[in-house]
Amino acid sequence: MAHYRRTKLLILLCALCYILSAIAAKSYYDVLQVPKSASDDQIKRAYRKLALKYHPDKNQGNEEANKRFAEIINAYEVLSDSEKRGIYDRYGEEGLKQHAASGGRGGGMGVNIQDIFNNFFGGGPAEEEEKIVKGDDVIVELDATLEDLYMGGSLKVWREKNVIKQAPGKRRCNCRNEVYHRQIGPGMFQQMTEQVCEECQNVKYEREGYFITVDIEKGMQDGQEVVFYDDGEPIIDGEPGDLKFRIRTAPHDRFRREGNDLHATVTITLLQALVGFEKTIKHLDEHLVDIGSKGITKPKEVRKLKGEGMPLHFSNKKGDLYVTFEVLFPLKLTDEQKSKIKAVLG
Template sequence: MEFDYYEILEVSRDANSDTIKKAYRKQALRYHPDRNQGDKETEEKFKQINEAYEVLSNAEKREIYDRYGKDGLKGMAGGGFSGGFDFDDLGDIFSSFFGGGFGSSQKGSKSRYKYALDIEIGLTLEFNEAVFGCEKEIKYRYKTPCQSCNATGSKDGKKQTCPKCGGSGKIGIQQGFMQFVQTCPECSGTGESIKDKCPECSGNGFNEISDSIKINIPEGVDNATRIRVSQKGNRYEDMSGDLYVRIVVKDDEHFLRNGDDVYIEIPVFFTQAALGDSIKIPTLRGDTILDLPVGAKDKQQFVIPKEGVKNARTKQLGNLIVQISIQMPKKLNDEQIELLKKLQNSFSVKSGEMATDKGIWDKIKSWFS
């Protein structure tokens, strides 16, 4: 697909190299596949961004592109888009996710970002809030570079090379005839040291700001669901990370959720189970009627379609599974005892005998023959 390199980076044709680099970082962070997993359109956009930057960040290729377009690049030895991109910039992109450097071949190369840009916080919901959705106000804190020290953490805005590790961020430890490499304890792996800490940020290089935001929780979210709020994470220069809200759902007193299906146990009196009955039971959205067959069994389950949770992605409704628990009377008066005895006799069940097929005795006797 044909596209313009300047348009894809959203810069003017007379933009200088710093503007192009800044625009590339912004676009690459926004469309990085790790932040848009499974999105083929975003993945293609990410490739276009890197193709544009590879050309526009190279003075020779940019001049040819400006004069002849992409066709002019095809004739260059080793020209055109190779699918690669600047490793320092790639390190900046990854460090925004994981807070550390990545892949730079330069000794002592440092991440552009001082901290991860994305934030994740937990949000606890009531059972019904997760099922039906709601609006929640979230209070959280995000990081922003300290303006007093220009994000250096140093009172005078300057940093020195760490004298212990020489700026590498690592030191060697000799144990017997073996030598191990570990993170420099003096500079915590940054390769830099501060003479006097900035009083504004206590030497961190950033300040934390309290903020709040209202978000809509969709129907059907469940434990471990992550909701992404774009551009509400940590800030650094012209970049903003995303805020991820991880859902925790409280248990309900009566309903038990399994995916989109919901279970409930309903107490049923033994006469209702024996005779069969139509009883009113609760569902997530109101009452409904459960028809019990004659001779319903204890722990028997009945499925009521589309009375479960609406799937947050497909919008399909799960089922309500009703399990009955047969309740027996704890006490009987004389009249009830007499009535139950008559009922027992009507089924030819004799006191002192098992209420089962007598052929069981013949089966047991066969074990010993």
């Protein structure tokens, strides 16, 4: 009886795990960040961009990126195949598994990830595809505060750009050269090239504005970019460029950044320099850093405080804080003060 109860409990736990994993799993459309109604070209463009972004060569040691890359490859392998996509849309992943088990073409079984990637980025048939026209990338220099770069934050930025809208009338579009052969005699053929175009709705550009939220990640360096794909300048019969916010550290009133290190200058009196002092400085997240001394501090002396610098991007480590001490000398001394100093230091 006890064995039966344990077996029943195990079955229930397995069923619960399966249900939770099914709920948590992203759809293939979510993985590629496209709507369910996306065209083949939209799916192809989304795959190309995401696969480049999360490719292991660009994200060495980043397990999360490697996991995303595998998800992207798997999603594209299904959605780029009309038969598999139809099965997935109707029956989901379970339908693909049954299709594969019944002798279909796989539902992801036996897929060579590198072959799929090569088809787009070298060494495969993609090299023979006609190059897609792309609009201009827009690069914006974005000043980020040291506080945001230290703790992470976000900035709202107003963006204005051209947007393609429908206009009255029709136009020639999607023009391409097609090759055909014409017989000019017995066993003789002439190769001919003809431009073939489609008829599309006419379009026009209109100016629109909206706010974009730019996320600043902890430890980002000057020159790093936050990219909004397809949000650059549009182009008719092509894909839009990208919008890139290039990070630039804004000046700060207490700290100066050099790579992953911070530098600060603190002024102390001559008395403090000679006999020691207790002092703290407020850091970027407002925690207090003890910079006091019990000994003598020389003018221009630099003290290194390990681990009090900037966080490294995608790391738990931090740089160092370097504090330079300026000693404030008195403008003048009385004869009595001079005598006392001579008595002490003489």
